[in-house]
Amino acid sequence: MTGRRAPRGAESGADDFDLFAEAAPVARGASVEASVEIARDTGPDAYPGETAQSAVAVSLLTQTARDVIEGAFIPLWVRGEISDFKSHRNGHWYFCLRDSTAQIRCVVWKRDQRGIPAAPDDGMQVAAFGRLTVYAARGEMQYAVTKMEAEGDGLRRKALDITRARLEADGLLALERKRALPRFPRVVAVVTSPDGAALHDIVAVFRRRRSSVRVVVVPAAVQGENAPDELCAALDRVNRWGGADVVIIGRGGGSREDLWAFNHERVARAVAACHVPIISAVGHEIDISICDLVADHRAPTPSAAAEAATPSADELLGELREVSLRMSSATRSTLRVQADRLRHAGRDLSGAAGAQLSGRQNRLESIAGRLHTLSPLATLSRGYAVARGEGGATLGSMSAFRDGMRFELIVRDGTIPARVDGSPRESQP
Amino acid sequence: MTFEERLTRLEEIASNLEGDVDLARALALFEEGIEMLRTAAAELDAAELRVQKLIERADGTFEVESRD
Numbered sequence: 001m002t003g004r005r006a007p008r009g010a011e012s013g014a015d016d017f018d019l020f021a022e023a024a025p026v027a028r029g030a031s032v033e034a035s036v037e038i039a040r041d042t043g044p045d046a047y048p049g050e051t052a053q054s055a056v057a058v059s060l061l062t063q064t065a066r067d068v069i070e071g072a073f074i075p076l077w078v079r080g081e082i083s084d085f086k087s088h089r090n091g092h093w094y095f096c097l098r099d100s101t102a103q104i105r106c107v108v109w110k111r112d113q114r115g116i117p118a119a120p121d122d123g124m125q126v127a128a129f130g131r132l133t134v135y136a137a138r139g140e141m142q143y144a145v146t147k148m149e150a151e152g153d154g155l156r157r158k159a160l161d162i163t164r165a166r167l168e169a170d171g172l173l174a175l176e177r178k179r180a181l182p183r184f185p186r187v188v189a190v191v192t193s194p195d196g197a198a199l200h201d202i203v204a205v206f207r208r209r210r211s212s213v214r215v216v217v218v219p220a221a222v223q224g225e226n227a228p229d230e231l232c233a234a235l236d237r238v239n240r241w242g243g244a245d246v247v248i249i250g251r252g253g254g255s256r257e258d259l260w261a262f263n264h265e266r267v268a269r270a271v272a273a274c275h276v277p278i279i280s281a282v283g284h285e286i287d288i289s290i291c292d293l294v295a296d297h298r299a300p301t302p303s304a305a306a307e308a309a310t311p312s313a314d315e316l317l318g319e320l321r322e323v324s325l326r327m328s329s330a331t332r333s334t335l336r337v338q339a340d341r342l343r344h345a346g347r348d349l350s351g352a353a354g355a356q357l358s359g360r361q362n363r364l365e366s367i368a369g370r371l372h373t374l375s376p377l378a379t380l381s382r383g384y385a386v387a388r389g390e391g392g393a394t395l396g397s398m399s400a401f402r403d404g405m406r407f408e409l410i411v412r413d414g415t416i417p418a419r420v421d422g423s424p425r426e427s428q429p
Numbered sequence: 430m431t432f433e434e435r436l437t438r439l440e441e442i443a444s445n446l447e448g449d450v451d452l453a454r455a456l457a458l459f460e461e462g463i464e465m466l467r468t469a470a471a472e473l474d475a476a477e478l479r480v481q482k483l484i485e486r487a488d489g490t491f492e493v494e495s496r497d
Contacts, residue, residue, distance in 0.1 A: 183433065184431065184432060184433040186431075189483070194482065203478070203480055206478050207478055210473075210476045210478075211476065211478060212432075212472075212473075212475075212476035212477055212478070213478060213479075214479045214481060215478070215479065215480045215481065216481045216482065216483050216493055217480065217481065217482045217483065217496065218482075218483045219482065219483075237483060237485055237491075238483070240489070240491075241483060241485075241491045243491075243493070313473050313476055316432070316436075316473055317470070317473055319436060320436075320439070320466055320469055320470055320473075323436075323439045323440060323442075323443050323462075323466070324462075324466050326443035326446070326447065327439075327442060327443045327446055327459060327462045327463075327466075330443065330446035330447040330455075331446055331455055331456075331458075331459045334446070334450065334452065334455045335452075335455075338452045
């Protein structure tokens with residue numbers, strides 16, 4: 001039963017053409033023969049239509065033909081060229097599928113069009129999955145199609161072009177629309193499959209970077225027939241809930257068909273309607289979806305989305321060091337100026353005024369001491385190292401070094417034992 | 430005070446200290462800054478990740494359920 005081998009979701013166009021190239025439709029002829037047998041056994045005039053007097057109505061003929069044909073064929077993939085395509089007012093699609101010697105009339109009912117990326121164009125080579133029936137009103141055979149793929153992925157490419165153009169016309173792809181991501185989100189909503197690789201990767205990145213954040217998973221199917229609806233519903237839920245500072249929508253890598261939900265126009269519009277900034281992360285680097293184009297930020301992978309969503313603890317620590325450096329060096333220079341002034345003033349004064357001044361000087365000195373303990377931290381964070389000799393004395397000048405002498409280098413995150421190799425040289429002015 | 434507010438205040442303090450400021454004011458700012466640095470750094474150390482799930486009840490209200 002070759003027809004049954006036709007894959008349900010059909011992964012790639014090329015394979016499908018090979019797969020059923022040799023397949024012959026398998027008619028289950030048994031029911032036709034059986035009805036003929038019965039006719040012979042029951043004698044003359046025993047069944048309607050045997051004589052002119054018992055002639056059956058046309059509708060009974062076509063109805064019977066339909067029953068026989070529908071019973072005789074299992075659903076199949078059929079390949080051919082599209083011609084006479086029409087999208088009728090009633091929403092159904094009509095066309096012919098033909099090869100060099102034959103053609104069959106086809107219909108795609110409106111309700112079945114969801115499974116087809118875009119309407120085919122005349123001249124397209126396609127494979128169509130459906131079942132053979134009889135259209136009684138015309139007494140014609142008709143192929144009722146529910147799935148279709150075009151050579152070279154033509155239908156999907158057409159669907160992408162159409163969707164992109166429609167979103168563009170509504171201004172949803174405009175760069176001015178893109179919102180900046182919040183620097184310090186407290187709540188990150190993640191719209192994805194609760195069991196998927198994407199969620200796992202996102203949580204792993206937050207954990208590794210020690211991000212202080214609440215991840216709220218908003219579950220949705222990310223592939224299959226229900227995925228577009230579930231993704232839209234999940235985004236709507238995020239909006240109505242109102243608790244997220246930023247949203248990540250996405251999934252891990254997969255086939256083009258697996259990722260297809262993120263190319264649906266209604267999913268893209270739901271992304272555009274998100275109340276807070278949204279990051280799209282669909283598949284791997286090379287996969288670009290319509291959602292990516294509409295989102296405020298496109299991340300190449302779910303992991304990258306997590307990195308874009310929150311700063312790492314190290315990054316923030318770096319900023320704290322930076323600000324502490326600025327504070328201490330600014331305060332130090334203020335102190336230096338003030339201390340000089342005090343010293344000058346102290347020489348000219350005596351008694352109570354002098355004591356008060358020296359009290360202030362003591363306070364200055366204690367602050368300066370704290371500055372001193374603070375400053376190496378800030379300096380080291382910028383990539384400098386401090387050399388320390390035996391007993392912990394800071395080696396601040398070339399005169400403190402001798403050839404072969406052992407010392408320690410203190411850097412931001414540790415201590416390195418070192419030794420002088422050669423004679424110290426004075427730096428060139 | 431959030432981490433973000435602390436960082437903003439620290440930037441402000443640093444800018445003030447770098448400007449023309451009298452000694453008493455400089456010392457007060459410096460003390461405030463040191464205290465704030467200490468709190469902010471401790472906050473980073475205590476960073477906590479929580480993973481939860483959004484659940485919509487039948488009446489359209491929401492519940493956030495812990496997932497760990």
